[in-house]
Amino acid sequence: MARAILCVLDSFGIGGAPDAARFGDEGGDTLGHIASACMRGQGDREGLRSGPLSLPNMTALGLARAAQLATGKVPEGMDGSVEPVGIFGAASETSHGKDTPSGHWEIAGVPVAFDWGYFPDTVPTFPAELTQAIIREGGVPGILGDTHASGTVIIAELGEEHVRTGKPICYTSADSVFQIAAHEEHFGLERLYRLCETVRRLVDPYNIGRVIARPFIGDAASGFERTANRRDYSVLPPEPTLLDRAVAAGRRTLTVGKISDIFAHQGVSEVLKAAGNDALFDRTLEAMDKAGEGDLVFANYIDFDSLYGHRRDVPGYAAALEALDRRLPELLERLRPDDLLILTADHGCDPTWRGTDHTRERVPVIGLVKGGGSKEIGVRDTFADIGESIAAHLGLAPGNHGTSFL
Ligand SMILES: O=P(O)(O)O[C@H]1O[C@H](CO)[C@@H](O)[C@H]1O
Ligand SMILES: [Mn+2]
Ligand SMILES: [Mn+2]
DSSP: OOOEEEEEETTOOOSOOTTGGGGTOTTOOHHHHHHHHHHTTTTOBTTTBOSSOOOHHHHHTTHHHHHHHHHSSOOTTSOTTSOOSSEEEEEOOOSSOOSHHHHHHHHTTOOOOSOOOOOOSSSSOSOHHHHHHHHHHHTOSOOEEEEEOOHHHHHHHHHHHHHHHOOOEEEEOSSSEEEEEEEIIIIIHHHHHHHHHHHHHHHGGGTOSEEEEEEEEEETTTEEEEOTTOEEEEOOOSSOOHHHHHHHTTOOEEEETTHHHHTTTTTOSEEEOOSSHHHHHHHHHHHHHHOOTTOEEEEEEOHIIIIIITTTOHHHHHHHHHHHHHHHHHHHHHOOTTOEEEEEOSSBOOTTSSSSSOBOOOEEEEEEETTOOOEEEEEESOTHHHHHHHHHHHTOOOOSSOOOOO
16 A cells, blocks of 8 residues: 555646547647757757756656657657656546646546536637626726736736736636736735635636636836746536545545645645745655655646746756656655555646647656556556556545556
């Protein structure tokens, strides 16, 4: 039994999704395209990184072979001849959406078999009656934005007007989200959180997955910058997840980063938060030190997605992958006999792709049971196989979805 350590590299897809065309994402491949770009010198950035993508520790865990299973080819510059030390394969998503909650919930054994509500890619994007209700019940003089947008672009465009008028910047994306950007000092952080709670209630009838507070600081002269005080207001998962099942069985679930928000704080014993992948990795190590027999550590590394994938920043994404890879030995050293480690992702966000949205992709499933051998698990039909394998490893009763690969 021992423990299970589940790490989600947010948006680290490996291509090959059988239903990618339905999303306009046929050919989308986060890892494959980053690796190819790096081979062409397009991953170079002065003072940051250069050359082919170098992920020796994830390759030892089977990343190159997992990508080969997902797409039929080894990413350029990666070594597909390395014999993986542990569990390796890929997984396809069955949930209808390619968003963060769908991906994480499916990993935790609960695929999302219904369609979220989405706001149309029009201006205005939000229904007039919803906007009116937000103005009335949220106590704001109006809203800015009201469009599909990239969060960093829209605060550059509207930050000054927001500070001047006090109107929050409201926007959405291809995801089922209502995002609210507001200045931490001029508008106020607590006031932004309260507004998000109000909007959470108001968008429930529209079946919107998340309301997201996007606080920022700065001014027009020096530029506006988002802070780490982002907060996600998710609806409840439709069924008990792996987290709920673990807690119900008397286990502890130690969540790192935004996991707790993504699961609407259900089935969470402990929340370890931090800003930035590096600090989140530190929290993961702390959680591993705290976790006892039969417990689950569940971590999310958000920078891949929000700082690099959505920003279509190939050198940034490559550097972040290499940084995490360099630190993996610290995590591997902390594994106790019979601990299960899995590294995976919740969707893709190919930084070479058009637009700024997620990409429908398969995800890697790589890891090991400490003391166990090498095992190819193939391409799994659902991310739920990950949660089901963890449940089996921890001695929890089987759930309603997925099949253990252990
Ligand atoms: O452009 P930013 O604000 O980072 O938004 C991105 O983050 C949201 C939540 O993950 C996605 O829906 C996408 O729109
Ligand atoms: Mn995500
Ligand atoms: Mn995202």
